[in-house]
Amino acid sequence: MQVLVIGSGYVGLVAAACFAEAGHRILGVDVDAAKVATLSRGESPIFEPGLDELLARHLASGALRFTTDLKAGIADADAAFICVGTPQSEDGSADMKYVLAVAGQIGDAMALRAKDAKPLIVVDKSTVPVGTAARVHAEIAAHTDRAFEVVSNPEFLREGSAIGDFLEPDRVVVGCRSDHAEAVMKGLYQSFLDRSGGKWFRMDPPSAELTKYAANAMLALRISFINEIANLAECVGADVDHVKTAIGADHRIGPAFLNPGPGFGGSCFPKDLQALLKVGREQGHPLMTLAATVEANRHQKQVLLKKVKAHFGVQAGVPAPLKDRRFALWGLAFKANTDDIRESMALELIDGLVNLGAEVVVHDFAAMEAVKAKIGDKVRYAESPLAACEGADALLIATEWSEYREADLEAVAKALKARRIFDGRNLFRPEAMQAKGWTYHSLGRRAVEGK
Ligand SMILES: NC(=O)c1ccc[n+]([C@@H]2O[C@H](COP(=O)([O-])OP(=O)(O)OC[C@H]3O[C@@H](n4cnc5c(N)ncnc54)[C@H](O)[C@@H]3O)[C@@H](O)[C@H]2O)c1
Numbered sequence: 472m473q474v475l476v477i478g479s480g481y482v483g484l485v486a487a488a489c490f491a492e493a494g495h496r497i498l499g500v501d502v503d504a505a506k507v508a509t510l511s512r513g514e515s516p517i518f519e520p521g522l523d524e525l526l527a528r529h530l531a532s533g534a535l536r537f538t539t540d541l542k543a544g545i546a547d548a549d550a551a552f553i554c555v556g557t558p559q560s561e562d563g564s565a566d567m568k569y570v571l572a573v574a575g576q577i578g579d580a581m582a583l584r585a586k587d588a589k590p591l592i593v594v595d596k597s598t599v600p601v602g603t604a605a606r607v608h609a610e611i612a613a614h615t616d617r618a619f620e621v622v623s624n625p626e627f628l629r630e631g632s633a634i635g636d637f638l639e640p641d642r643v644v645v646g647c648r649s650d651h652a653e654a655v656m657k658g659l660y661q662s663f664l665d666r667s668g669g670k671w672f673r674m675d676p677p678s679a680e681l682t683k684y685a686a687n688a689m690l691a692l693r694i695s696f697i698n699e700i701a702n703l704a705e706c707v708g709a710d711v712d713h714v715k716t717a718i719g720a721d722h723r724i725g726p727a728f729l730n731p732g733p734g735f736g737g738s739c740f741p742k743d744l745q746a747l748l749k750v751g752r753e754q755g756h757p758l759m760t761l762a763a764t765v766e767a768n769r770h771q772k773q774v775l776l777k778k779v780k781a782h783f784g785v786q787a788g789v790p791a792p793l794k795d796r797r798f799a800l801w802g803l804a805f806k807a808n809t810d811d812i813r814e815s816m817a818l819e820l821i822d823g824l825v826n827l828g829a830e831v832v833v834h835d836f837a838a839m840e841a842v843k844a845k846i847g848d849k850v851r852y853a854e855s856p857l858a859a860c861e862g863a864d865a866l867l868i869a870t871e872w873s874e875y876r877e878a879d880l881e882a883v884a885k886a887l888k889a890r891r892i893f894d895g896r897n898l899f900r901p902e903a904m905q906a907k908g909w910t911y912h913s914l915g916r917r918a919v920e921g922k
């Protein structure tokens with residue numbers, strides 16, 4: 472099949488590369504000429520494991536090309552995927568300006584299609600509020616009388632494991648109203664489902680649109696829930712590792728997405744939750760569990776800083792109480808295996824420490840450049856995890872890169888001023904740390920004090 476993929480960000484690039492992998496001919500489109508030039512040279516503008524290889528292979532074979540001009544591929548396209556951003560507006564709602572702009576551009580370009588061409592399947596893959604398929608339809612129809620149908624096909628990939636998620640999906644959700652649209656979508660996805668054993672769900676477009684928000688809301692709710700249980704576990708002397716393993720063994724609950732952390736971040740949960748809350752308010756149906764999820768996460772993003780403040784005896788009203796302290800911070804990305812720092816808790820932690828007068832030396836395996844561009848010399852940047860620890864009063868861990876878990880802690884201890892770790896990802900067990908003389912604070916397990 473011939474496919475236009477409009478928007479070459481995390482979702483568009485992964486979709487383009489994976490559809491090419493499935494044997495389709497893909498034209499990736501982006502308004503950002505610099506990004507298109509980078510991609511056309513075979514370089515990926517984002518860090519996503521496995522993406523570089525797929526891009527290189529399919530650019531070389533000619534199955535995948537990039538352009539700034541969507542007209543270049545519209546005449547022969549079977550489907551056109553909209554994968555542009557839907558950022559949060561000031562009132563919390565999803566900003567639809569990029570999606571509707573693309574709809575207008577598709578409408579204009581439709582004149583290049585033959586009058587008797589099969590209907591173009593316009594696929595909305597961006598995360599959008601219920602009713603968007605109808606809005607996109609109206610926008611395109613205002614520009615053309617050529618045949619088309621708008622389909623909602625929400626994307627569930629996670630950054631950091633996006634290629635695997637796309638090639639082997641748990642499920643594909645397609646909101647459409649015709650068998651022709653369903654057949655085109657099956658043609659694109661069937662080989663992935665054959666490989667993963669994933670499920671195919673055809674439904675109406677509004678249900679597909681709501682499914683995306685409901686999935687993210689449920690996942691975020693689980694995280695806020697386990698974070699609250701972790702915080703409570705500390706108060707009552709329980710260990711959240713035992714609790715999460717035991718509740719996760721109930722097949723109705725399941726073990727995934729029950730890891731306490733320093734507050735969820737990223738480009739999706741925070742904005743999608745706000746967008747769904749806004750829809751609830753507009754409908755006169757406030758979503759109470761979701762509001763609590765967001766509030767619990769706001770609190771959670773402060774938990775690690777609170778532990779640091781308590782340990783170092785920071786008192787309210789004392790100016791720059793940490794002015795003689797230096798902290799090493801491992802992890803800047805909102806989670807491991809990505810360079811994305813959108814809504815990363817690490818940035819809030821840096822703000823909190825710097826406001827208290829502390830010096831912060833940071834390390835990350837992929838997100839250093841993004842942080843440098845955002846906050847410049849507010850912190851110092853270390854070339855290695857060990858270098859970050861040199862002369863620091865404590866090590867703070869915000870992102871669960873596996874290399875951190877496997878670090879040589881004896882070398883870390885030599886670099887630090889004291890054996891002291893505040894771990895926002897529970898990378899180590901408290902007993903093991905205590906046996907080696909560490910002061911070790913983590914989430915939902917007892918804190919241990921070294922000698
Ligand atoms: N990032 C994720 O993990 C993820 C996962 C599932 C769904 N989503 C959703 O997918 C959508 C895209 O997210 P993303 O993270 O890929 O965004 P992104 O910001 O990384 O990429 C969007 C791209 O669209 C381009 N663009 C904007 N207007 C354009 C136009 N008129 N024509 C062509 N290109 C245009 C931008 O230049 C940019 O490269 C959002 O709605 C998001 O919520 C994201």
Ligand SMILES: O=c1ccn([C@@H]2O[C@H](COP(=O)(O)OP(=O)(O)O[C@H]3O[C@H](CO)[C@@H](O)[C@H](O)[C@H]3O)[C@@H](O)[C@H]2O)c(=O)[nH]1
Pocket residue numbers: 598626627628629630631687690694727728729730731732733734735736737738739740743805806
């Ligand atoms: O047990 C867990 C799992 C995740 N997180 C945090 O939750 C956030 C989101 O993580 P994750 O969901 O893995 O990353 P995203 O790439 O943001 O993916 C989410 O958002 C995407 C965009 O909508 C969806 O497509 C995905 O299905 C959905 O998982 C991150 O801060 C994680 O550190 C935890 O704290 N504990």
